[in-house]
Amino acid sequence: MTKQEILSLLKAKLGAGFIAHTEPIPDQLWVEVKPQASVQAVELLHRTTKARYLVSVGSDERELKKRFGVYHLFSFDKEHFFVTIDVSADPHQPVLPSITNVIAGANWSEREIRDLLGVQFEGHPDPRRLVLADDWPNEVYPLRRDFDYSSKPPSNPENAYPFKDNPPNTTVVAMGPYFPVFEEATYFRLYVEGEKVVDVDYRGFYAHRGIEKLGDASLTYNQIPFIAERICGICGFVHNVSFCKLVEHAAGIKVPRRADYIRTIMLELERIHSHALWLGVAGHIIGFDTVLMQTWRMREPIMWLCEKLTGNRKTYGMNLIGGVRRDITKAQVPEVRKKIDAMDKEWQAVLDAVKDDTTLRMRLEKVGILNREQSHEWAAVGPVARAADIDMDSRKDHPYCAYDAVDFKVITADTNDVWGRTVVRILETIESFKIVRQCLDALMELPEGDIITEIRDEIPAGRIAISAVEAPRGEDVHFLLTGGDNRPYRWRVRCPTYPNLPTVQVMVKGEQVADVPIILGSIDPCFSCTERMEVADVNTGKIRVYSQEELFNWTKRKA
Amino acid sequence: MIISKLKEALICFKNLRVTFPYPLKRNIEALPVEGFRGKLTIDVSKCIGCAGCANVCPSRLIIVTDKKAVRRLDFYLERCTYCGRCADVCPEKAITMTQEFETATNDVHNDMHISAEVYMGTCQRCGRCFETQTILDKMMTVGFRNNQTTE
Numbered sequence: 001m002t003k004q005e006i007l008s009l010l011k012a013k014l015g016a017g018f019i020a021h022t023e024p025i026p027d028q029l030w031v032e033v034k035p036q037a038s039v040q041a042v043e044l045l046h047r048t049t050k051a052r053y054l055v056s057v058g059s060d061e062r063e064l065k066k067r068f069g070v071y072h073l074f075s076f077d078k079e080h081f082f083v084t085i086d087v088s089a090d091p092h093q094p095v096l097p098s099i100t101n102v103i104a105g106a107n108w109s110e111r112e113i114r115d116l117l118g119v120q121f122e123g124h125p126d127p128r129r130l131v132l133a134d135d136w137p138n139e140v141y142p143l144r145r146d147f148d149y150s151s152k153p154p155s156n157p158e159n160a161y162p163f164k165d166n167p168p169n170t171t172v173v174a175m176g177p178y179f180p181v182f183e184e185a186t187y188f189r190l191y192v193e194g195e196k197v198v199d200v201d202y203r204g205f206y207a208h209r210g211i212e213k214l215g216d217a218s219l220t221y222n223q224i225p226f227i228a229e230r231i232c233g234i235c236g237f238v239h240n241v242s243f244c245k246l247v248e249h250a251a252g253i254k255v256p257r258r259a260d261y262i263r264t265i266m267l268e269l270e271r272i273h274s275h276a277l278w279l280g281v282a283g284h285i286i287g288f289d290t291v292l293m294q295t296w297r298m299r300e301p302i303m304w305l306c307e308k309l310t311g312n313r314k315t316y317g318m319n320l321i322g323g324v325r326r327d328i329t330k331a332q333v334p335e336v337r338k339k340i341d342a343m344d345k346e347w348q349a350v351l352d353a354v355k356d357d358t359t360l361r362m363r364l365e366k367v368g369i370l371n372r373e374q375s376h377e378w379a380a381v382g383p384v385a386r387a388a389d390i391d392m393d394s395r396k397d398h399p400y401c402a403y404d405a406v407d408f409k410v411i412t413a414d415t416n417d418v419w420g421r422t423v424v425r426i427l428e429t430i431e432s433f434k435i436v437r438q439c440l441d442a443l444m445e446l447p448e449g450d451i452i453t454e455i456r457d458e459i460p461a462g463r464i465a466i467s468a469v470e471a472p473r474g475e476d477v478h479f480l481l482t483g484g485d486n487r488p489y490r491w492r493v494r495c496p497t498y499p500n501l502p503t504v505q506v507m508v509k510g511e512q513v514a515d516v517p518i519i520l521g522s523i524d525p526c527f528s529c530t531e532r533m534e535v536a537d538v539n540t541g542k543i544r545v546y547s548q549e550e551l552f553n554w555t556k557r558k559a
Numbered sequence: 560m561i562i563s564k565l566k567e568a569l570i571c572f573k574n575l576r577v578t579f580p581y582p583l584k585r586n587i588e589a590l591p592v593e594g595f596r597g598k599l600t601i602d603v604s605k606c607i608g609c610a611g612c613a614n615v616c617p618s619r620l621i622i623v624t625d626k627k628a629v630r631r632l633d634f635y636l637e638r639c640t641y642c643g644r645c646a647d648v649c650p651e652k653a654i655t656m657t658q659e660f661e662t663a664t665n666d667v668h669n670d671m672h673i674s675a676e677v678y679m680g681t682c683q684r685c686g687r688c689f690e691t692q693t694i695l696d697k698m699m700t701v702g703f704r705n706n707q708t709t710e
Contacts, residue, residue: 308593346570
């Protein structure tokens with residue numbers, strides 16, 4: 001479908017509900033609709049045109065336009081553009097109709113907007129708190145512009161999180177907030193009947209760091225890439241590139257071609273080491289520690305290579321708006337190639353050994369099913385969607401950096417299960433080796449040193465941009481509305497785990513308790529990404545901190 | 560089944576021990592490479608007190624204060640993210656990122672704190688401080704005073 005067809009469809013069906021449309025940048029269609037028509041508009045896009053839902057973004061625009069703006073973002077993958085449904089809410093009584101009954105994947109987005117901005121969604125099926133801490137006072141909305149980023153409201157210890165009621169004849173198995181599988185805090189409440197999982201409830205967002213708030217209240221454009229990189233410990237470079245792409249898009253900055261290639265190389269190196277890490281962790285979860293030891297051993301030379309190229313093994317600090325900070329010189333190219341070739345050889349050996357391992361296949365096949373329809377419904381991304389036979393990859397669908405110039409395949413599987421996700425990740429890594437080699441060839445031809453276009457003029461306010469970058473875990477979407485003071489007005493990060501984590505409740509239903517960790521692991525969850533935002537209140541009255549001495553005495557007593 | 564297990568065993572036997580006995584022995588492979596961004600140092604004799612580093616620092620750990628004839632730069636490195644932006648923008652290359660990575664300490668406030676003091680030049684007419692002495696000295700030799708004949 002072309003943009004014109006979508007416009008005429010929306011105009012015809014919505015009638016008076018359609019207000020206006022614009023095309024702020026070439027790959028975007030911006031449609032403004034009335035609140036009462038928003039559900040119908042979203043339904044048309046989601047069901048009729050089969051557009052993929054990305055995220056809903058809320059923004060406090062009371063100073064600018066006397067409204068709260070809510071944007072529902074959609075992607076037309078094969079047509080390479082984004083469509084945004086723009087809805088306004090009243091600045092004093094912000095109430096909008098909920099779209100969660102149409103798209104299950106909008107559940108979290110709407111709850112988050114309600115928590116942080118106070119826009120109520122009528123008819124939301126699960127209106128519990130999502131982002132804010134339990135003891136956060138009611139009616140205090142931290143992402144509103146009039147809430148100072150450093151203020152600490154008083155704790156309200158009476159609030160308790162209302163978990164779902166037990167389904168009849170079930171027992172509660174609590175997983176979390178800290179449990180042996182993952183190093184990050186999250187809480188899953190499993191309702192089990194014998195060994196079978198009947199239902200599941202989730203409470204997370206224990207690790208808020210207020211990153212988005214800092215981005216639009218304190219930091220400047222060239223400082224944000226460094227905090228964006230710290231959103232995630234593994235795919236930091238992706239967030240970094242996403243943010244830089246946003247600003248470059250919004251301000252029309254042209255990045256030197258060499259910088260594009262360097263970014264592509266670093267993105268792919270990150271994918272390689274992330275998939276190696278994931279395979280190891282997955283092996284560890286199911287008790288196959290040989291994989292953990294060997295893939296992590298293979299990963300290490302790649303990390304050292306990154307340290308050599310960028311100055312640090314993980315948080316590379318490579319990007320600035322307009323380009324990269326360090327060049328990969330022609331003298332360094334042979335070494336990168338050597339390391340990649342060595343890893344490629346070892347990775348093939350792992351693939352060869354693992355693919356026929358019957359123990360592994362028995363453990364992973366037909367476990368954690370998420371089919372094509374469910375995947376569309378929950379807006380799943382990355383290897384989870386690709387294992388459900390959905391051919392989506394933002395590297396192909398919304399080409400950025402140098403991905404338009406390299407040749408690679410999008411790996412899909414049709415098994416819908418954990419094994420499918422494993423195979424997709426292993427084969428994807430092999431494609432990554434190919435991409436890095438092609439980029440290295442290109443680097444040899446381009447002139448050295450031309451790696452950054454410095455920003456000389458002020459970045460204009462009121463511009464809008466969306467960027468989608470394929471992280472190892474899936475698609476990472478950033479949204480930006482530029483503001484004055486050399487900083488964003490609203491910057492929204494939607495990491496790949498954000499849409500993928502809710503799909504766990506679909507995947508685990510009817511499975512064995514013992515399979516829950518690997519199902520959860522199969523989406524490659526990253527809680528630090530998902531919980532990137534919000535101002536944390538550390539002065540809660542409820543928590544008691546035990547002193548070192550007390551803890552020490554406890555351990556002595558037990559022993 | 561058995562073949563894939565054998566293949567897995569082969570991968571393991573090919574690479575027996577790969578870890579290093581750090582910190583008992585410091586293998587060259589385990590040490591930082593050239594270009595690594597470790598703990599920063601500042602060469603006070605080069606600093607002109609322009610505070611460009613304080614402007615770009617993403618974690619805002621460089622504090623500049625003027626007290627009478629001294630401009631003081633405080634680096635609270637416990638918050639440092641090792642991005643190296645300060646070293647990039649320093650016009651005099653007074654800040655460098657070293658190879659030092661073992662910064663664990665029990666006394667973070669003192670061990671991870673660097674301060675640099677730059678003396679200010681005073682105006683001969685009014686007696687007030689107006690610019691750091693380093694930049695005034697520099698201006699005598701390069702730049703505006705065009706002592707070197709260029710063309």
